Amino acid sequence: MFYARLIRRNPAEPNFHQAVHEVVESVMPLVYDSKKYRDASILERMTEPDRIITFRVTWMDDAGNVRANRAWRVQFNNSIGPYKGGLRFHKDVDLDTLKFLGFEQTFKNSLTGLPMGGAKGGSNFNPKGKTDAEVMRFCHAMMTELQRHIGEDTDVPAGDIGVGGRELGYLFGQYKRLNNRFAGVLTGKGLSFGGSVGRKEATGHGAVYFLREILQHRGEGLEGKSAIISGSGNVALYAIEKLEELGCKALTASDSSGFIFDPDGISGEKLEFLKDLKEVRRGRIHEYADKFGCEFHPGKRPWAVKADYALPCATQNEVDEADAKVMVANGLHVLIEGANMPTTADGVTTLQQGGVIFGPAKAANAGGVAVSGLEQSQNALRIAWSHEVVDTRLKGIMAGIHQKCLRHSLEVHGTIDYIKGANIAGFVKVADAMVAYGAI
Numbered sequence: 001m002f003y004a005r006l007i008r009r010n011p012a013e014p015n016f017h018q019a020v021h022e023v024v025e026s027v028m029p030l031v032y033d034s035k036k037y038r039d040a041s042i043l044e045r046m047t048e049p050d051r052i053i054t055f056r057v058t059w060m061d062d063a064g065n066v067r068a069n070r071a072w073r074v075q076f077n078n079s080i081g082p083y084k085g086g087l088r089f090h091k092d093v094d095l096d097t098l099k100f101l102g103f104e105q106t107f108k109n110s111l112t113g114l115p116m117g118g119a120k121g122g123s124n125f126n127p128k129g130k131t132d133a134e135v136m137r138f139c140h141a142m143m144t145e146l147q148r149h150i151g152e153d154t155d156v157p158a159g160d161i162g163v164g165g166r167e168l169g170y171l172f173g174q175y176k177r178l179n180n181r182f183a184g185v186l187t188g189k190g191l192s193f194g195g196s197v198g199r200k201e202a203t204g205h206g207a208v209y210f211l212r213e214i215l216q217h218r219g220e221g222l223e224g225k226s227a228i229i230s231g232s233g234n235v236a237l238y239a240i241e242k243l244e245e246l247g248c249k250a251l252t253a254s255d256s257s258g259f260i261f262d263p264d265g266i267s268g269e270k271l272e273f274l275k276d277l278k279e280v281r282r283g284r285i286h287e288y289a290d291k292f293g294c295e296f297h298p299g300k301r302p303w304a305v306k307a308d309y310a311l312p313c314a315t316q317n318e319v320d321e322a323d324a325k326v327m328v329a330n331g332l333h334v335l336i337e338g339a340n341m342p343t344t345a346d347g348v349t350t351l352q353q354g355g356v357i358f359g360p361a362k363a364a365n366a367g368g369v370a371v372s373g374l375e376q377s378q379n380a381l382r383i384a385w386s387h388e389v390v391d392t393r394l395k396g397i398m399a400g401i402h403q404k405c406l407r408h409s410l411e412v413h414g415t416i417d418y419i420k421g422a423n424i425a426g427f428v429k430v431a432d433a434m435v436a437y438g439a440i
Ligand SMILES: NC(=O)C1=CN([C@@H]2O[C@H](COP(=O)(O)OP(=O)(O)OC[C@H]3O[C@@H](n4cnc5c(N)ncnc54)[C@H](OP(=O)(O)O)[C@@H]3O)[C@@H](O)[C@H]2O)C=CC1
Pocket: 159, 160, 161, 162, 163, 164, 203, 231, 232, 233, 234, 235, 236, 254, 255, 256, 257, 313, 314, 315, 316, 338, 339, 340, 365, 366, 368, 369
């Protein structure tokens, strides 16, 4: 009944429906048993964003043409702290995508244990093929409107697909110019203007720390194992880096044109080449295969390559049921979601029924926003912590998330299921705050 009503209220938003369905399935037994949650209409309120801001971004391309894009900020829930979540620039961005991401972010941020509410934003601006000057003009135009809606105690955006160090620099510069104040209103900033060491690496490193927690709980380790990874952006690059550092061979990387398969592992000089290719030259993935003489599979995803672990780190719904069947047949041991909701609902069912341990995004990729939270603390205190301090806190936060998943899954469902555990643990903290506030 609840789900049918949600679909009626939010038509044509399949990604949002998918994200809500997964959470509701996990928390329903708890809500059913709890008068305080039922009386507070907690699920109805939690699935309705606090506020959605839609705006036009007008900018000029290098040829002098005036261009217009649409942008949004979905401020989903600020019950446990100021809104927090990334900005995505991609041609396919729409309200459905940002609502699913903002909803997920609310539970993820709760899991970190830091005081952060959930939000997400972005634009259907396509950064591919744009010059630095065009990206700069777009970012300045976007911040000209966005600055009215953010603030260090209100809403603190960060990066996501298509928004990295370059874009955050342009966005922060425009915020500072318009407001004449230097404040922690964005995270993922450059190290010379208030960024935190370790933020760039945090999502990928954190995902591998979460994998290590799962393995350690079973008395296993990463040494001598292999992994398949999709993407070659921020999350993928630093997941590969940490896997290699911990002795696990990273066999694949991809972009929207296809994937490369390097049976010797993407390490050392090859990983440095890939970082330069993607972070500096903004080139295509086949250039890795051209340089190092390995396989390039145009138009394909890497899921048929045999490995111990899989880390989808590109985008939503990039692992479907057919991929999951191949992974199960190949004896995959653990799947860790580096991207947000990279596995379809049928894919998740197939993997879990096939005995694959599943590390869901809201737990596994929470390291990025966690270090964003640490960046907010450093900005507020006007200090900069060392790499050792940030990395130790990140490891502690990922270990804490792992413990919360175990505890809440066992308490409510009596089994270890990281999806259920993450959903319930994330939910309880936000729900209790909402109940405490009364009917607002
Ligand atoms: N950055 C962060 O801190 C965090 C990111 N995430 C999530 O991780 C995922 C990746 O983000 P991030 O690494 O920051 O983004 P980047 O823009 O740095 O990299 C994205 C990568 O995924 C590929 N990709 C994007 N869309 C598609 C698509 N539709 N099909 C195939 N490949 C695609 C890109 O290839 P191409 O360049 O060809 O498009 C690129 O290799 C997203 O789901 C994001 O929400 C989650 C937590 C934190």
